[in-house]
Structures are given as C-alpha cells and as structure tokens.
Amino acid sequence: MAACNLAGRVSAAGRSWSMxxxxxxxxxxxFSFNTEFTAIDCSILFMKETPIFEEVFNRLIKLNGFWVQxxxxxxxxxxxxxxxxxxxxxxxxxxxxRTSGSPVLPPWVDWSGLFxxxxxxxxxxxxxWLLPLMLAxxxxxLLALMGxxxxxxxxxxxxxxxxxxxxxxxxxxxNTRKDFNDLLNVGLIVRMTWMELPRLVIxxxxxxxxMVWLLPLYGFSFFGGFLILITYTSLRYRSIEQxxxxxx
Numbered sequence: 001m002a003a004c005n006l007a008g009r010v011s012a013a014g015r016s017w018s019m020x021x022x023x024x025x026x027x028x029x030x031f032s033f034n035t036e037f038t039a040i041d042c043s044i045l046f047m048k049e050t051p052i053f054e055e056v057f058n059r060l061i062k063l064n065g066f067w068v069q070x071x072x073x074x075x076x077x078x079x080x081x082x083x084x085x086x087x088x089x090x091x092x093x094x095x096x097x098r099t100s101g102s103p104v105l106p107p108w109v110d111w112s113g114l115f116x117x118x119x120x121x122x123x124x125x126x127x128x129w130l131l132p133l134m135l136a137x138x139x140x141x142l143l144a145l146m147g148x149x150x151x152x153x154x155x156x157x158x159x160x161x162x163x164x165x166x167x168x169x170x171x172x173x174x175n176t177r178k179d180f181n182d183l184l185n186v187g188l189i190v191r192m193t194w195m196e197l198p199r200l201v202i203x204x205x206x207x208x209x210x211m212v213w214l215l216p217l218y219g220f221s222f223f224g225g226f227l228i229l230i231t232y233t234s235l236r237y238r239s240i241e242q243x244x245x246x247x248x
Contacts, residue, residue, distance in 0.1 A: 070223065072108060073089055077219035077223045078219035087117070087122050088114035088120075089114065092114070093231070094175060094231075101235070102235075136163075143155060164229060165200045165204050172237045192237070203228075
C-alpha cells in the first residue's frame with residue numbers, strides 16, 4: 001500500500017479537524033481505472049471516508065430549496081423536449097457534486113446553457129441507459145416466447161437496476177474531461193460499474209422502487225430518483241479519486 005501523506009486538516013463548522021494517524025492508511029489505495037483522472041484537492045474531506053447512502057439522502061433532502069428544485073424538475077420532466085432542461089439540471093448537479101464533494105443543488109439559471117447541458121446528459125443517458133434497456137427488452141421478449149415468463153421478468157428487473165448503475169458511472173466518467181470519446185471506452189465504464197456494484201445496487205433498487213411507486217407521477221419519480229442516485233454515485237467515485245490522489 002502506498003504511503004499516505006495527507007495534511008489531515010479540514011475546516012468544518014469553524015473548527016479544525018485532524019485525521020488520526022490510525023485512520024490514515026484507510027485512505028491509501030492502489031485503485032486505478034487505468035486512465036487519467038482529474039486531480040482532486042485532498043484538503044477537502046466530505047462526510048466520512050466513504051459516503052453512506054442514508055447520510056447522503058438525508059443531507060440532500062434537507063438542503064435549502066430541495067423540494068422546490070424537485071418540483072420544478074419534476075414538472076419539466078413531464079413534457080417532451082422541455083424535459084431536456086431537467087436533464088441539464090441533473091447534469092449540472094452531477095458536476096457540482098463532483099467539484100464540491102458534498103450534496104449541492106445548483107440554481108435554475110442560464111436556461112440556454114441548461115438546454116445544452118441537457119443534451120450532453122441525454123447523450124450519456126441514451127447510450128448507457130436506454131440502449132441497454134432496449135437490448136434487454138429484446139432478450140426478455142425472446143425468453144417470454146420460450147415460455148420463460150417468470151425468468152424474463154426477473155431478467156428485465158435486473159437489467160433496469162444494472163442500467164441505472166451503468167448510466168451514473170458513465171456520467172461520472174464523462175464529467176472527468178467532458179469528452180464524448182471517453183464514453184467509447186465501454187470496458188472501463190463496465191469495470192467502474194462492476195467494482196462499485198455491491199455498494200450501488202441497493203441505492204439503485206431503492207430508487208427503482210420509488211420510481212415504480214410513483215409511476216403515475218413519472219416526471220417527479222424520474223427526476224427525484226436520478227437526483228438522489230447521481231448525488232450518491234458522484235460522491236462514491238469522488239471518494240475513490242480522492243483516495244487515489246492521497247496515496248500518491
């Protein structure tokens with residue numbers, strides 16, 4: 001394990017916090033996505049060593065203006081074409097979380113830029129969420145024709161869970177350099193997803209359950225679900241990046 005050279009001081013609520021030496025090795029990591037990552041300032045330490053879904057969720061919904069932002073995004077998500085603005089908001093939020101290292105809700109400003117950000121988000125969504133689900137739907141149809149209806153249902157549910165995690169991993173990967181060529185490295189994104197799958201599948205399942213429960217209000221369920229999942233996933237991957245930076 002690489003030596004850990006962390007300054008170990010963070011300003012939180014006006015107090016200086018120093019990481020105990022006994023805990024510092026946990027920040028050392030030989031982890032690598034086998035590609036270049038943007039260095040993250042190690043002096044910013046958020047929440048805990050590893051973000052916990054329940055804590056991220058509670059902190060997110062307690063942010064000032066959360067319900068208003070969710071209401072606006074949910075309403076926009078109901079309308080085709082207009083929902084691109086909601087996509088843009090989710091994209092901006094993912095970048096803001098990646099930069100700040102904590103849950104954050106950006107304001108609804110610069111609507112022309114928001115639309116362009118929505119197109120970027122939509123491109124990742126089409127490639128790594130919708131396309132996998134379309135392929136899974138074809139396989140599900142074939143299984144049903146073979147009389148394996150129960151298996152086809154389980155397969156498609158699993159495909160939805162996997163698509164959620166695959167998509168948010170691809171979005172984080174794209175945010176690294178804002179280069180669409182990075183999305184062509186499917187193997188890397190699959191490895192990212194597989195590595196974090198044990199920690200992301202339950203949040204994905206919770207979000208999927210909420211989406212199904214609020215299906216008649218699909219705009220709110222879609223926007224709110226991805227708002228939560230993207231926030232948590234961004235913090236997870238940022239934590240790994242930070243560990244990798246500290247270990248150098």
